[in-house]
Structure formats: structure tokens, C-alpha cells
Amino acid sequence: EAQVTQNPRYLITVTGKKLTVTCSQNMNHEYMSWYRQDPGLGLRQIYYSMNVEVTDKGDVPEGYKVSRKEKRNFPLILESPSPNQTSLYFCASSVEGSNTGELFFGEGSRLTVL
């Protein structure tokens, strides 16, 4: 089954404790991206990747890192989480970037930073 898988789905952590949210897709998509969704603000892009070893900042990259060592994986790293990073996070992928096809979203990861 074609899918985008995120882990963990739910996480409560404390300020400063490094964490990684994994994202994996099995559709051989070149493009992958991370978003956070907050009430009243909609989805905001954190980072995106057009292909392996190519990553770029979205609109809200501060406090986050990403890597794209393999085509299928695009982990989101919070080196030192802070309470303002409490949010619902979505990973998404598509073929050749979103100009040719739909974005497939993962189920979301709800992160709480205390």
C-alpha cells in the first residue's frame, strides 16, 4: 500500500531534550516536505527536499533540522525543543515536486513540549 509513515504519532517531551520525528515513503517520490499545523495559522512549511541530499528552508525553519540521505526517508530533528514547537506535524511527499502531482500526507505527529 502506497503510504507516508510518520513516527511517533504522539509524543510528550521536555524542553531541551533532542528528538527526531521520522518520515518514510514507499512511493519512490523525489519531493518530501515537513509542515506544522497550529490553530488559526494553517499548515506552515518547515523544510522541503527536492531529492536526495537536497534540502531547503520553508517558511518556519528555525529550531528544526532535516536530512535526506536516502530517497525514502526525511527525518525532522528538533535539537533543543521548546514549548513553542508544540504542534501537529505532517510529512508529505510527491512526484517531482508538487508542480506535477498531489502531495501525499502522513497521518501526523502530535508533539507536546513541556
Added chain:
Amino acid sequence: GQNIDQPTEMTATEGAIVQINCTYQTSGFNGLFWYQQHAGEAPTFLSYNVLDGLEEKGRFSSFLSRSKGYSYLLLKELQMKDSASYLCAVHSWGKLQFGAGTQVVVTP
């Protein structure tokens, strides 16, 4: 930068038609997406407009006018399951910016 505006909420009755408008101001433009998102779930793709005009897909249609920076999503023959948030998103050089979403409430 980009500004994407859409109404916060719309209410309509079952069987009716609702039109959700989206206006945008962007420094670049490759296309415009519409997504549907039910509460607590991931967004699901509805449509993608690159050229001006109307694209119809069953009960849903999407329109784009690039010169006016305007799009709308038309939902016909509304069903209760159409109650959801509808997200307008502009694609520009790999970046994808979403509006805050329009919550559509369908009443019996």
C-alpha cells in the same frame, strides 16, 4: 512573501452548493492546490490548477484566475461528510504555502 486569504467558516445545508474563495499575493506561482482536511486527520488532495479556468471533478470544481490572484472551490450537492476544513495552497518553486483553511459546516 505570500499572503493567502480564505474565509474562516461557511455554513450550508445538505444538497446545497457552496463556493469557497481564495485570494493570493505571491512572488512566484507554479500552481494552486485545494485540500480537504477532516478534524484530526491528514489533508487529502482535491485539485490542482496550473492554468486559468475551471476544472471539474465530480461534485467538486476548482477555478483559477492567475491575473486576479483568485481561485475558488465549488462543492455541489453537499453531503454531511463534506463537513471539513478546506485548504487553499499556492505552490511556488518547491515551496508550498497554505491558507488558514475554511471550515465548512453542513447542516441537515
